[in-house]
Amino acid sequence: MIITVTLNAAIDKTLSVPNFRMGRRHRTVEQTTMAGGKGVNVARSLKSLNQPVIATGFAGGPTGTRIVEQLTEESILNDFVRIREESRTNTSVLDPTTGEQTEINEKGPAISGKELELFRDKLLYLAQGAEIVVIAGSLPRAVDPDYYADLIRELRKLEVTTIVDTDGEPLRHAVRAEPSVISPNVLEAEELVGHEFNDESDMLHGVRMMGELSREAIMTVHDGCFASLRDPEAGAMAPPVLLRARIEPREPVATVGSGDAFLAGFVAARYGGSSPEDCLRFGVACGAESIKRLGAGLIEPREVERIVGDVEVARVTEPSTV
Ligand SMILES: Nc1ncnc2c1ncn2[C@@H]1O[C@H](COP(=O)(O)OP(=O)(O)OP(=O)(O)O)[C@@H](O)[C@H]1O
Ligand SMILES: [Mg+2]
DSSP states (O other), X not given: OEEEEETTOEEXXXXXXXXXXXXXXXXXXXXXXXXXXXXXXXXXXXXXTTOOEEEEEEEEHHHHHHHHXXXXXXXXXXXXXXXXXXXXXXXXXXXXXXXXXXXXXXXXXXXXXXXXXXXHHHHHHHHTTOSEEEEESOOOTTSOTTXXXXXXXXXXXXXXXXXXXXXXXXXXXXXXXXXXXXXXXXXXXXXXXXXXXXXXXXXXXXXXXXHHHSSEEEEEETTEEEEEEOOGGGOTTSOOEEEEEEOOOOOOSOOTTHHHHHHHHHHHHHHTTOOHHHHHHHHHHHHHHHTTSSXXXXXXXXXXXXXXXXXXXXXXXXXXXX
């Protein structure tokens, strides 16, 4: 079983508005409303890929009820902690003429200490039957930035693989708890490592450093990813391998959530015991497929199969800096 954690689950409303201009009145030509938040998006993609997944997190008020109902309608197994305050609705306006997307995220509910404890208990209970736990997205406001790190430490005791996709302080704390894999995008990675990456050799160096912080690291970029992964064939003591996966960038419909689709693909392949190369290949194909669809985490597995052969993956070495 795979578990996805979404502490900031939301209702995501995406409005397609051609020639969107600030300060004007518009009509939408298309709109989607779905349960969202990074972990929820990952769960949606995993479900499409026919993987066993349970989505958990916090859900509160009528919006929380709607999140749970929508997931249930999509046949995504879920087990959320109900909270007192109302879950948030995030609105995003997509202008199909420019491809520009404007997002407005509500502040979101405050979570009580008791609710945080309830969640920890629930997750550790669910994790007894899980191989992989994916922790994705931001922390609700005012939650201690060490909260993910604490969950990771507890999950490690259960020998569960922990995969973390977050940023800023929570990510910095999380890596100290040595999760199995971290998966930031390039901006989030730069923030973690503490400097900008100007070229591919900077990126390789950055991903290798991140791989030393946690056990394994992936950094997504718009044309694929860089990664520092362990090759199970090489044995537990072998050093990680550096990899570069690349796909020809495609014209996107909506790129929001492509990182979540990537992660779902990677996790599905890892769960199925694929090689590091094949895990990245499948992840990149899922990310690239998802950008053809409005709505985060939506992928069509047959299309993924069609483009997976277009992803090039190579083992690389970091150029010597001396
Ligand atoms: N224009 C594109 N063409 C092909 N693939 C793309 C494109 N944009 C993104 N992708 C795919 O999606 C994956 C994730 O992209 P990116 O690094 O932009 O994610 P992200 O910033 O984490 O997105 P989000 O947080 O919104 O989910 C990449 O590895 C790549 O495979
Ligand atoms: Mg991301």
